[in-house]
Amino acid sequence: MQKSTTPFLLISCFLLLVSCASHELTKGYATQALQKNTYEVPYFLNPQTDYVYKANISVYGNELSGIFIAKKINETTHRVVFTTEFGNKLLDFEISETQFKVNSIVSELDKKILINTLKSDFRLLLRSQYNISKQFENTENTIYQSQAGNKYYYLFTSKSDNKLYKIVEASKRKEKINLSFTSENNIFAQRIIIQHYNIKLRIEFNFFKPQSN
């Protein structure tokens, strides 16, 4: 009996090891006991703030630029508008975690695939809370892992100043979208980059400094 169970145990330990083996993203990190069950994202929260950015979008070698505006209009919803530098409105969405409404979009951009991509990108950008299922750390950073169905979210925070500087959306094995924040105060992000890995799409937002004159 003893003999026959040993290989079985070995195999199951091995399998266990494999299934426990962390995602590439958490390589070099140690698993930690959960300190909290939810993580509150500090950005895009203030309903009094007009979040206005210069936007540069690079999609399959084409460059598009304009002005990106987001504003929290009620507890659950943000209004998101993208205009040209001249001020012409290109698209105008209302977006929450469960609802989505197109207020307007110019015919040139009115493509289902584009709208769906932007919808999920903006949802990721404006999402305010994650349920945490795992936690990892190394000397500099803490990573919080959240899971929803087959989607995984990795929230990277720096230990020194507690800032959320990166969110990665991934499948079980692969990174899908990398969302990075540069923030001075961990309330407002001056610079945001949304980098896709499965399509050639990169969106960069740079905070629009108010004019001093």
Next chain:
Amino acid sequence: MKIKLTILLLSIFSLTTSAQEQKMTAAEAAAFKQSVNDVSKKIKTLTTDFVQFKHMDFLSKDIETSGKMSFKEPSLLQWQYKKPYNYSIVFKNGKILINDEGKKSAVDIGNSKIFAKLNKLIVGSVSGNLFDDKEFDIAYFKGKQNMARLNPKDAALKKYIKQIELTFDKEDFTVVQVKLLESSEDYTRIVLKNKVINAKIDDAVFTN
């Protein structure tokens, strides 16, 4: 309640506008058009500083950008934003040349009717040479300043711009403000100042 309040606000608004501005008579409009056309015909070059205010109802503040515009006959145009970012766009020989913080790109608009119209509209807005009854339904107003409201007839243009409102200097008949209204009542207001007419402009300005 909300509707009542809106009606009240609207009627106050229309009262105040009607107090400040009055529709010109046919004779006044003809004379005004003539004066503006005379001035705009003499414009060979034009440079002006501008401040752009993007107004959207849901924002707490207008988005303000500013820079400089240069125009040279017959159709060289540079629109240059300097604050809060450097972004310049040149309309030249059927091409749009863009310089976005040093990153350069070009778009061929040779065959794009809508861009040709847009180009004409921008130049016309600033020079005042926009009174084309075939393209627009135009109404003229007098008051503290003279004003023209233009409603595009072209369906393609109408999608982007519901109305263009040009405000003119009472003394020299040049444009001092351009207001572009979008269909949703949001607008872009551009204030022109420090205008210089017919100074020499080097073609190199339009290279981007």
